Amino acid sequence: MTMDSIRIYHQRTKHRTDRYAKGPGYMDWENQPDPFRRYSGALSKALPLCAKDLSTTFEQLDKRSSIPTHPLNLTGIATLLEISLAISAWKEMMGEKWAVRCNPSSGNLHPTEGYVVTPVLDDLKAGVWHYDSLNHRLEQRGVPQDEDLEHWSSEFPEGVFLIGLTSIHGRETWKYGERSFRYCHLNLGHAAMAVGYGAACLGWKARILDSPSDEEMELMLGLDWNPKLPPAEKEDSGLMIAISTAHHDPTAISTHVEDLAQLGEKASWNGRPNHLTQNPLREWVAVREAYHASHKPRKPVSKPPVLPERPMIANHCSQKAVEIIHQRRSAARYDGQTALEQASFFRMLDALLPCKNTGVWDLFPVATALHPVLIVHRVIDVDPGVYILPRHPVAEQKLKHAMRKEYLWEKVDAAPAHLPFYLLERGDGREFAQIVSCRQEIAGDGAFTLGMLAEFDANLKLGAWHYRRLHEEAGALGQVLYLEAEAAGAQGTGIGCFFDDYFHNLLGLEGDQFQTLYHFTVGAGVVDKRLSTIPPYDRD
Ligand SMILES: Cc1cc2nc3c(=O)[nH]c(=O)nc-3n(C[C@H](O)[C@H](O)[C@H](O)COP(=O)(O)O)c2cc1C
Known part of the structure; x- marks a missing residue:
């Protein structure tokens, strides 16, 4: 049933030479969604800007063993975010100003939100942190219960933490209508690979986890915590990426995901999300249905095939x-x-x-x-x-x-x-x-x-x-x-x-x-x- 629905969605959202997939048909500039989500009232932690200190060259990324591994600490996490999901510049023309980011996005609408899920680190409290890319800071959304704190941290194998990515479909539907579900997942792929490159620059490893279900992602990131949000502004489950330092295995956390989701369900969730538009965004039924039709179930943890080692054509790019x-x-x-x-x-x-x-x-x-x-x-x-x-x-x-x-x-x-x-x-x-x-x-x-x-x-x-x-x-x-x-x-x-x-x-x-x-x-x-x-x- 769901497989048929997703095939139907794919067919109906094809652009054809004589008609485009169903969209709003006009740009409602008065009601353009804010590309930045913030959680007011949540504990906020400004992140240092230290990416400029990272000396890894682009050609070095082909020789992973030559890249020194950065310790897992706040500076490392801040650097990873600064080179993957952060703003890379502001652009200005004729009085108009807009931000561009390390990760590109269809229409520059940025449906992807990022979260960091950590154990207790020297300079960061344990919990679930939303990445506020506008200000390059973390907002503590999920705080494990005091009695669960030790249990929460023990679920993280040494040298491992998580980055969660979600989608706000409404940001894309505002311009692209029914085809937006496709765009949201293309954007997620861009963002995930941006995290992959960021990790590689730090001498870290990044791996998308196949095991968590949508429900576990939602519990772990507190996505259902604020039911008052208009449906089109709701964050939907995207990807969970495990990150580890060079000498650890990021996939070691796969077997802990179920427990983390249960602890997430009991955590307290802080902060009020900003409204992205003045008037509620239209909810596109085909997009919501595509999300449900392509529901991600829990998958058993499996050992992936080992990638081949082979000669690579050099890029000779000695720029950082x-x-x-x-x-x-x-x-x-x-x-x-x-x-x-x-x-x-x-x-x-x-x-x-x-x-x-x-x-x-x-x-x-x-x-x-x-x-x-x-x-x-x-x-x-x-x-x-x-x-x-x-x-x-x-x-x-x-x-x-x-x-x-x-x-x-x-x-x-x-x-x-x-x-x-x-x-x-x-x-x-x-x-x-x-x-x-x-x-x-x-x-x-x-x-x-x-x-x-x-x-x-x-x-x-x-x-x-x-x-x-x-x-x-x-x-x-x-x-x-x-x-x-x-x-x-x-x-x-x-x-x-x-x-x-x-x-x-x-x-x-x-x-x-x-x-x-x-x-x-x-x-x-x-x-x-x-x-x-x-x-x-x-x-x-
Ligand atoms: C999934 C995706 C689809 C895109 N489709 C188009 C497109 O059809 N035409 C186009 O000119 N740009 C397209 N872009 C480029 C975006 O407009 C661009 O990424 C965005 O304006 C941000 O600018 P930046 O990439 O310079 O950061 C696309 C980008 C992404 C990620």
């Missing part, structure tokens, strides 16, 4: 990783001229393949369910045309079978042998790329654009909650592309607006064995000189 993370921006325009270096292009593709060398792909237990199909426009010594990067050998065979029979499947000779990169068809795809991306010029004016084909049917058969997970993996891939593009001196832009079946038709795909879930463009961005940039926080 923190700088790359803070300078990351979406290009709103591309110059339509500059070609990307071949080596940079192959490196970006390589970074999309999980391997053991880099810490960032520790994030997912398994993450090879999506396969980029690229439309290359301007890459030096790579013919313009349609290409594919199957991220798993079994999927490669399935894709061959499902896609157009006339496709070439010619291995690209210039690419390193370990890169499963194939030419499908030569030709100028700029016009097609633009049309498929809801006619956005960014898709034709960059060096390449891509759509991520998910093994949709097979994953949904594992459980409807995999619908969320597929979008989260897609968002994570997008985050890798954003940072890799910056490191190569280029820029990226996530593309959530695309004509789903128009893309499938080009590739000759029928049915829902494969579905495209997210698109992306990389190229030479054009800087908008009218914009000025202001530092993120007014303190040092």
Whole structure:
């Protein structure tokens, strides 16, 4: 039943060339949701701004053993947040001012909220802390009962704590209507991978926990604690990420999640959430139903497969990783001229393949369910045309079978042998790329654009909650592309607006064995000189 519902949701929220998925149809600027949640009255702890002291370079992230591990303390947690979920700059143009963050978000609406769940640390009380990214501070939401305090802390294996991510769907539905549920989970994937990179910079490990159910997440983060919130402002369960220092195993906390949820149920929950709009936001039934239809059940703790260790194409980016993370921006325009270096292009593709060398792909237990199909426009010594990067050998065979029979499947000779990169068809795809991306010029004016084909049917058969997970993996891939593009001196832009079946038709795909879930463009961005940039926080 729920699996059918989520398939129906997916179909009805497809953009088509002759009609967009159901949305509000206009922008109600008077009632734009506040992208920042705060909990007034909760104990608040200002966090130090110390990311600038982190010397890890971007190229060092490929050699995790070379990164010194930071101790688990308030400074470490503050740094992790400052390079993953914090504001990275304020932008100003013609009297308008808005914040951009390390994690990008569709429409810059930021549905994702972040929480830190900790044992007693030297300089931080035990409990559940909401991250107030506007002020870079923690607000203590959940306080374990005095008699439970020791029990609570004992549930955290040494060197481990949790980051919880939630979604406020109403922030997205305000602009995107029914398609918003997809966007929320793409955003969660971006945010989770932002945390993954942050952890890697500190020499830490990050792993999304597969075991907690929605209900356990809700209990652990106190999401149901304030029933007075209008439904569209409610925070829904997203992802629970275990973080550990280098010498510990983040997944060791998996077996403690049930207990932590029970203790969370007994905790006292502090602070009053701010209202995000003046008038209550409209509740979009299709989005609420999609959340319930893709309910995440409790899963047994399993040992994930070990990632392969293999040669990686170097990125030669000796800039500090923190700088790359803070300078990351979406290009709103591309110059339509500059070609990307071949080596940079192959490196970006390589970074999309999980391997053991880099810490960032520790994030997912398994993450090879999506396969980029690229439309290359301007890459030096790579013919313009349609290409594919199957991220798993079994999927490669399935894709061959499902896609157009006339496709070439010619291995690209210039690419390193370990890169499963194939030419499908030569030709100028700029016009097609633009049309498929809801006619956005960014898709034709960059060096390449891509759509991520998910093994949709097979994953949904594992459980409807995999619908969320597929979008989260897609968002994570997008985050890798954003940072890799910056490191190569280029820029990226996530593309959530695309004509789903128009893309499938080009590739000759029928049915829902494969579905495209997210698109992306990389190229030479054009800087908008009218914009000025202001530092993120007014303190040092
Ligand atoms: C899931 C997702 C979908 C997006 N879709 C589009 C899109 O279709 N077109 C576009 O120009 N930008 C798109 N963006 C880029 C956002 O507009 C951008 O991230 C946001 O304005 C914040 O700016 P920043 O990335 O520079 O921080 C998307 C971003 C995300 C994360």
